[in-house]
Amino acid sequence: MAGRPSGGAAGFLAMAFVIVGLAGIFATYAAPVPLSRALVREAALDQVLAAASAPDATARLAAVRPALGDSADAVLSGPGTLPEGTLLERVARERTRIRAHFEREAAALATRLRLLIGVATLAAAVFGVAMMGAGR
Numbered sequence: 675m676a677g678r679p680s681g682g683a684a685g686f687l688a689m690a691f692v693i694v695g696l697a698g699i700f701a702t703y704a705a706p707v708p709l710s711r712a713l714v715r716e717a718a719l720d721q722v723l724a725a726a727s728a729p730d731a732t733a734r735l736a737a738v739r740p741a742l743g744d745s746a747d748a749v750l751s752g753p754g755t756l757p758e759g760t761l762l763e764r765v766a767r768e769r770t771r772i773r774a775h776f777e778r779e780a781a782a783l784a785t786r787l788r789l790l791i792g793v794a795t796l797a798a799a800v801f802g803v804a805m806m807g808a809g810r
Contacts, residue, residue: 686805690798697794701787708783712776718742719765719772722749726761745772 718741725734739746748771749764759767 687802690802690805694791694795694798697791701791704783704787708776708780711779712772714741715743715745715772715776716769719745719749719769723762723765 718738721738721741722735725731725738728734735750739750742749745768748768749761
C-alpha cells in the first residue's frame with residue numbers, strides 16, 4: 675500500500691481542481707463588464723436624443739452630461755466650439771466609436787481571463803502532481 679495515495683493527498687488534489695473552478699466562476703463576473711458599460715453608454719446616448727427634443731432641452735442635456743463620460747465632448751456642445759454635424763450625426767458617430775472601444779475592451783478582458791484560467795489550471799495540476807508524489 676506504499677504506492678497508494680492517502681486520503682489527505684486526494685483531498686489536496688480535489689482542492690487544486692476547486693481552485694480552477696473558482697477562477698472560472700470569478701471570470702463569469704468580470705466577463706460581462708464591457709457589455710454592461712456599453713449598454714449604459716448607449717442608454718445615455720438615447721437620453722441625449724430624447725432630451726434634445728424636450729422643451730427644456732438645455733437643462734436636460736446638462737443633466738445627461740455626467741452619464742456620457744468621455745463621450746460628452748464629442749456629442750454635446752461644451753465651453754468653446756460646437757462639435758461638427760447635427761446632434762443625430764454626432765450621436766451616431768459616437769455610437770460607432772464606443773462600440774469599437776468596448777469591443778476591444780471585451781477582447782482584452784477575454785484574453786486576460788483565458789490567461790488567468792490557464793495559469794490557475796497549470797498551477798493546480800503542478801500542485802496535484804506534487805501532492806500525489808509526496809506520499810511516496
